[in-house]
Amino acid sequence: MKEKNIFIIILVVALIGIGVVGYRTYVMDTVTEVAQNRDAGVLPPPPAPADTSAPVVVAPSAIITYGDNGFSPKPITVTAGTNIVFMNESGADMWPASAPHPTHTDYPELDAKKPIKPLNSYAFVITRVGTWKYHNHLNPTHFGSIIVTE
Numbered sequence: 380m381k382e383k384n385i386f387i388i389i390l391v392v393a394l395i396g397i398g399v400v401g402y403r404t405y406v407m408d409t410v411t412e413v414a415q416n417r418d419a420g421v422l423p424p425p426p427a428p429a430d431t432s433a434p435v436v437v438a439p440s441a442i443i444t445y446g447d448n449g450f451s452p453k454p455i456t457v458t459a460g461t462n463i464v465f466m467n468e469s470g471a472d473m474w475p476a477s478a479p480h481p482t483h484t485d486y487p488e489l490d491a492k493k494p495i496k497p498l499n500s501y502a503f504v505i506t507r508v509g510t511w512k513y514h515n516h517l518n519p520t521h522f523g524s525i526i527v528t529e
C-alpha cells in the first residue's frame with residue numbers, strides 16, 4: 380500500500396514537471412514567434428516615442444471679461460481664427476450674442492444660446508473678417524464689438 384502511494388506521488392510530480400516544461404516551451408515559442416513576425420514586418424513596430432521637439436501650434440486666444448458694468452475690452456481687434464473666450468466675472472448670468480437683439484443673425488456662432496453662469500465662460504473660434512457687434516442678451520445695455528482682421 381505504501382509503495383503504491385509513493386508511486387502515485389512520483390507520478391503526480393512528474394506530470395506537474397511535464398506541464399511546467401510544456402507551458403514554458405509554449406510561452407517561449409509565442410514570444411519568439413511575435414519577435415520573428417515583427418522582424419518580418421507582419422506586426423506593426425512598437426510606437427516611436429513622441430517627438431517633443433516639434434512645435435505645438437495653439438490657436439490664438441482673446442479673453443473678453445464680463446463684469447457687473449459690462450464687457451471689457453469693449454472693442455477688441457483679433458485675427459481670423461482667434462478663439463474668443465467670454466469670461467463671466469459678474470455676479471449674474473450673461474448670454475453673449477451677436478447683433479441685432481433679439482435675433483442675433485449677424486454672427487449666429489457668436490450666440491451662446493444659453494445663460495452662462497458667474498465664473499463660467501463661453502468660447503468660440505471667430506473666422507469671418509469684419510466688425511461684429513455683440514451684447515448680453517439678458518441685459519442688452521451691455522455690448523461691445525469684435526474687429527476681425529485677416
Ligand SMILES: [Cu+2]
Nearest residue numbers: 476480481516
Ligand atoms: Cu439678444
